[in-house]
Amino acid sequence: MIGDRSVTVFYDEVMLGHNPEVDLPFMPSRVEKRVRSILQGLNFKWSYPEHPGRLSAIKAYLDENPINGVRFVSGAAPATYEQLARVHTTS
Numbered sequence: 001m002i003g004d005r006s007v008t009v010f011y012d013e014v015m016l017g018h019n020p021e022v023d024l025p026f027m028p029s030r031v032e033k034r035v036r037s038i039l040q041g042l043n044f045k046w047s048y049p050e051h052p053g054r055l056s057a058i059k060a061y062l063d064e065n066p067i068n069g070v071r072f073v074s075g076a077a078p079a080t081y082e083q084l085a086r087v088h089t090t091s
Contacts, residue, residue, distance in 0.1 A: 006069040011059060016052040 062070065 006071065007067075009062075009070060009072045010075050011072045012075050016055060018050070018052070 059072075062072075
């Protein structure tokens with residue numbers, strides 16, 4: 001356990017197919033707008049951190065170096081359109 005807490009990580013290899021092409025400019029999104037508003041005025045370049053290589057490396061590291069209290073579970077069902085629309089634009 002991490003102190004008196006545990007962490008559940010929802011992981012499914014199908015997400016490795018999500019490749020946001022981090023070298024291309026962002027299409028406006030809710031997340032990007034929120035992050036940019038938080039960082040406004042700071043001399044800091046933000047880019048989308050998630051991509052298949054990063055996710056695979058983190059998962060491999062945690063498989064080899066487990067942290068007490070961290071557990072991996074697969075998602076129960078695919079996300080609905082409405083759930084995806086909470087954080088993604090329709091494009």
